[in-house]
Amino acid sequence: MRMFDYILRRLISSLLVILIIAVTLFLIFYMFPSNPAQLSCGKPCSPEQLRRVSAFMGTDQPWYAQLGAYLLGIFAGRTFGTGASAVVCAAPCLGYSFRLNEPVTTLIAERFPVTASIAVGAAVLWIIIGVGTGVLAAVKRNTWVDRLLMALSAIGISSPSYLIGLLAIIVFAFELPVFPSGGYVPFSRNPAGWFSHLLLPWLVLALINAASYTRITRTQMIGEMEQDYIRTERSKGAPESVVVGRHALRNALLPVMTMFGLDLGSLLGGAVLTERVFSMQGLGMLLLDSVTNLDLQVLVGSTLFAAALVIVANLVVDICYSFLDPRVTVGR
């Protein structure tokens, strides 16, 4: 019951946060820059045309009415214009790109599998690499193994992904042509192609992200290994593998998990640099294009989607946390 209360409370607060983000985004992008109708109107744009475009897009309304229509659109969908020229934006309507003549939701749905493939694969790799090396560094603390791993992680943390990505393309796609230099093949069409196109981006993203996981895991493990319960485990006759793997690691992973959820959540919203370097048409590229083309509807919609992903990831982590660490929900 207490757990149910906790999850319910977290759900409500998450929805509130998403609402606040939606309002903020709307205000920033719709109210302050130049008139979106003007942008859609085309080069020779008479005041009469502008008025009609404004009415069509709804930007002639006062800001609160626009905001209301936008928010309502998310739940109920909305229709731009009337009669034969009407454009329908179905239920989770995050806006309509008059540039691409597509609802933003459709655009996101097309691009999301690309980004998700990159993000999830990379995340699996980096959590394994990062936690593994972190534990190794902690167990071999102050030996050459530890120092080497720390040096490597310092390099990893300070390397920009576009640099590593371009180097990887030069080496593994041009010099030794083992991998394609870019592009994306859907899994449903060709699983092997999907894999070979993704492996390089996965490795690049994973190595860069793993570096910080090595560090945080090492710090957490060292802290846990100094706890009293470690001595208790040893006093029971536990083999060192059980002491480290079953007890210290499980406790050390709790804060790592929080970080992992947020990182994965924000990466799912668009791996901008990686997608750019490996020319993959994911959410990151959608976002990038919408910025360069001032396609504000897409910009707002995909930013809101990315923000929602981070919040959902955070929520999932917290709920997992309350199952893994029974102390969490108590007292809330």
Next chain:
Amino acid sequence: MPSQTQALMKASTEDETWKGEHPIIRVDNLSVSFHSSPVTHNISLRLFPGRLTALVGESGSGKSVTSMALPRLDPPTARVSGSAVYQSAISHEHATAQTTKTDQQPHISSDSSKSSGSNTTHSSDQSSDSIDLLSPNAPVRTIRGGLIGTVFQEPMAVFDPLPTIGHQIEEALEFHTPGRSLSRAEKKQKVLDQLREVGLPDPQRIWASRPHELSGGQLQRAMIAMAIINRPRVLIADEPTTALDVTTQKGILALLTRLAHRRQLAILLITHDMGVVWESADYVYVMQHGRIVEQGPTRQLFEHPQQAYTRELLAAVPRLTIPATTPVTTSATIPVTASTEHASAHAHVSRETMAEKTESEKTSALVEVSHVSFTYPCHGLFHRSSRGSGPALTDISFRIDAGKTLALVGESGAGKTTLAQILSAQLHPQSGSVLINGQNIEHLKGSALRQARSHIGYVFQNSASALVPTRTVGWSIAEPLTIHTNLNSSAIRDRVTALMKDVGLNPALASRYPSQLSGGQQQRVGIARALALHPRLLIADEPTSSLDVTAQKRVLDLFHRLQNEYSYACLFITHDLGIVQEIADDVAVILHGTIMEQGPVDSVLAHPHADYTRTLLDASPHIGVLPQPPHTSHSSHASADDERE
């Protein structure tokens, strides 16, 4: 129990047997050093089956390092030399040895023994296998938990916080069960039986609980269960009761004694508290600066301590001395029930008498607490659901006069700290009033509140965490002065120097960091900081519970002296009645947020009316060799009630 065995032990120490038993562990010339600086020197000791052996000394004497070396739980940086021989045949021999009193070849007394590390064969007159625990190829994982069980000091920290207690104990069972010979159900049954044996009445619930859901006493019992589940012959208990209340401590010590006898377990009890030794140990080794300075059977050592250090340790225990006329018993002549109603009626009477006594100096009442009740909000900012939804304090009333000390006694969770927080305006009671120096502190805000708080000094329980770790102790002592006064830096420095002298610290320590000081020194810094602004009220929340008895003794003496100099009123929170008698003028006994009884210390201790006060009295360690009547099994006098008035 020491008296029964005394004669036997006296005779037996010479020939290294006890009640016909041979030692199960012989430690000879054990020395431990860190980074080539020795911490212990040539320790020799014997552990016997069925006997509780105490290793006593203050913190830093090397007692933990010594005992932890046996199951090799010492830190990896420690270098250990000497020998510690475990003789497994003792258990088989046990049955026959009892009747045939041994006349084995007498060994030389342990101190002069020249036996060195590897020379272990001389002692084995049985053909059994013996293990040198300290040899590099000793089977460490069999020894740990299999031959030697270990119990530690902080029951709240010794369990992995995530798995259930049952899971963690089953795990200990698995480590010593070859293959997968036990089914899940068998394992669980064994654990439940073991939990029952250590006196946990609801083993099913404990089995399914996680560490944070249990009390310190329950956890320590579960820890003992885990330590002995594989039937080790030896149990090392490192300060097993130091973190516990007196009432819980008594239960744990009784359990250890029972296990020693029932299971023929050799127990090594590490403690700094001679009261604990008296309660439970058969034989005592006293350790100072890494050496054993004195040893002997408990009663003999307590009656005739040879070394000045042993006498100092004995003198440091806060002794509860109850006047000879004590009718302190459960007897039908005093119609007391535990009911809150009744108890508060008594409390009321006591308050009346106190009020009468101080009628003439009514104006000097510095603290006046009337009918304070407090409940922690359930879903508020305070994450304290462990306290349950019941009120933390109910109808609390008392007064403290200037220059007097009121001791607040009760076990953990009774509401003592909550009350201290109300007194210092950190929490606000739902009803009732708190007057300090005639001023109601409840409705103060902003600068008026800060002003009022500057008249209240607060000494915290955990001396180490109450100081800012990244600042020097001089800075910590000066902080109240920099906040509340306009003194310039040289005046502040002078004041800090004076304060440090007052609390018995060398002013040169001002530039040190808290981690560079001992626990006793840290607590003195805490006291100096609390006194910096000449407070009218000093709140001391268990200021000595993290210190060992000798340091505690010195800090208590300090409180005495300082109160004469600064003449503050003091609320002294403790769970130790011995301390109450040492330091307080009046005492309030609190249980579940209700004051059960209050009044002048001597009269409350001599004529306790609440059952709970009697329980506390009963649980306090009494060193029986003092010329005082054992307070239990005394018949009460009919005049008990009259004497109170």
